[in-house]
Amino acid sequence: MSWKKILGFIGLAIYGVWTLGPYYLTVITSFKKLTDVFSIPPKIIPYADFVPTLEAYQRIFSTRAAWTFVTSLIVATIATIIAIIVGLLAAYGFSRFSNAPMNDERSFFILLTLRMLPPFAVVLPIVTYWVFMGLIDTYFALIWTYTIFSIPLAVWLIKGFIDEIPRSVEDAAVADGYGFGARFRKIIIPLLGAGLAATVALVWLFLWNEFLFALKVAGGKVITYTAYLPQLRLGQRTLWNVYAAMGTLGSIPPLIILAAFRRYIIRLYLGGR
């Protein structure tokens, strides 16, 4: 092996430590006692440097912190389902009907712009909207807001997958007397298959990860795990192990999705972020 290659491998190894190290530290911190969290030299190997404990997790599951994960789950899941159904219909329209009213490039650009909107610039009007409706800090308000901001992403991704289904398949079904509904159920959705599942996963993931709307549209009675994080630092002393445990729990769904949909990740992130 040439010295250039060796240097390259060393570079990759350093990048690996840089990428995975901070996450590793967070996970082990969640198993530390508060007194073990920061020390010099730092305790980084479980069992050898410190005795792992479930203290932080017990604390989370004995307070409403645990409920914040359930809230995140409910809100993200319902909003994803609505956004996917609505998005599926619209994407089919985009993909199959060149004469559709929203099908020119301009409207697709508007859709994309919605995805790229700065959340900080629309969060104030959206909060006033829900205050005006008397629905601020409710599940409904957060779910509806999430649905709206997920539709563009859902349409964008699903359209790409529908475009790949040859029209001849559908023409054959039409010849067999299938109506629109039957075509959709029996041909489009089964053929979308894993692509649709991956889209669902990505839309859901962005909502699970969302912070600003969770903080301001809800964030009081209804509070997701991301919006709950600032409250953990309000006291005099930060419970770093609990803080790390919240982060670790929040990171589990993303890791599962990354592992399960790794084959689609390139497609999805090209369309998504």
Add this chain to the structure above:
Amino acid sequence: MPSGSKSSRLPIFLQLPATVVIWSLVGYVLLWLIFTLFHRYPPGKPPEFVGLGNIVAMLQDMRLYGAVLRTVYYAGLGTLIEVLLGMAVALALVNLIKNEKIRFAVLILFLLPMCLAEAVASVIWLMLATPEGYLNCFLRALGMKAFPWLSARWALTTLMIADIWQWTPLPLLLIYAARSSIPVEAYEVAELDRLSPWTTFRVVTWPYIKYAVVVAALLRLIFMYITIDKFILITYGGPGFASEIIGFYVFVQSFGYRNIGYAATLSFATLIVAAIITYFFWNAFKRRE
């Protein structure tokens, strides 16, 4: 459309739900912003019409200019580093690891930070960068002095480092995908012609990955401009205004000072800037296809 379908109204019905749902809120948002940006909201009194007063105030707001400069530094330098680092790692992966299964597994591991919530990344980096945190623990264990990661001088740079940690995977992924699509024969020809590594990169690799690089850079630029989660969670714009970027300034005007009219003016202006950047992204993306 599938031949034989009679109803020409079908596409309208298909897109109606999405259109109605989106515009029910987005329509309100736009109208509210345009109305509010011409008004002042003294507490406890009805709104006053101020004409272009808010816009004039915005153009004279030195604090905003400070935030603009910080945004240019944060998003500009951050994007540059993320794209260069992502490109280096992507090319190194493909050139060094020949076993495709191992290479793909390493790629997926490298993507981990990108899948986490901004909020979770903030937890991680706060724990690293806080004065008594891990970074200083490591420095002091090595006999060095603690470094003021979150001081007025360095806070913005620390936030940029956190963003580089989380989002270098995006350019890495996009450029990796583009690099993988280059036929091996192209490199075999380059080797036969005895091209230098630099020339090979310029003539063979670059034309294939060019658009991935441009798209990745524009995406990162947009998202560094519009994402303020780390700023809320790690520094809250501080110390002082030291890590206040445009987005965070709008957030503070909206929810901190409750300057509703002025916040709407800033929001509207930032929306227009975002639309312009998106337009460039759209053109780059179309060219790619």
